[in-house]
Amino acid sequence: MRRLKRNSSLLGRIKASKAPAKAQRGTPEADIQRAIVSTLRFVLPAGSIVHHCANEVTQAGQAGAKRQAILVGMGVTPGFADLIVLSQGKVLFLEVKSTTGSLSDAQKVFRDAVQAQGFAWALVRSVEDALGALTEAGMVTRIVRDAGVRVSTAPSAGEET
Numbered sequence: 001m002r003r004l005k006r007n008s009s010l011l012g013r014i015k016a017s018k019a020p021a022k023a024q025r026g027t028p029e030a031d032i033q034r035a036i037v038s039t040l041r042f043v044l045p046a047g048s049i050v051h052h053c054a055n056e057v058t059q060a061g062q063a064g065a066k067r068q069a070i071l072v073g074m075g076v077t078p079g080f081a082d083l084i085v086l087s088q089g090k091v092l093f094l095e096v097k098s099t100t101g102s103l104s105d106a107q108k109v110f111r112d113a114v115q116a117q118g119f120a121w122a123l124v125r126s127v128e129d130a131l132g133a134l135t136e137a138g139m140v141t142r143i144v145r146d147a148g149v150r151v152s153t154a155p156s157a158g159e160e161t
Helices: 002-017 028-043 061-073 105-116 127-136
Strands: 049-052 083-087 090-096 120-124
Touching: 028 049, 028 083, 028 090, 028 127, 090 105, 090 127, 105 120, 120 127
Parallel strands: 090 120
Antiparallel strands: 049 083, 083 090
């Protein structure tokens, strides 16, 4: 009994010594992307792949520049889409932006190159946009749509050309 008390006291001290969690900074694009990935993994057929390729270093200074140069040498492409969806022989590139986010010049160049090769690419700002992009790309999902419900696949507001 005494030993149990000592262990529980030690656990209490460890918990108390932990620094309080930092307040999360606003990451609307990351939050949207996580929701999209979760949804796509649910609605796409088994065997489909939803992949994010970390394409840039957020570390500042000389160390960050050095790491980015290493990644470029390893094949990182400026402007590469946030998500790649592979499903039943089809490929879709998704660029995730917040409601106010806009494409960089590198992202526009990447979009144009991908589309020139015949691949589907979409700018998405929500889960609904991503589901619409799947439909436009001709990808099959496990979603059963009610015949009376119209699903919009129009470009999202603010989509850049």
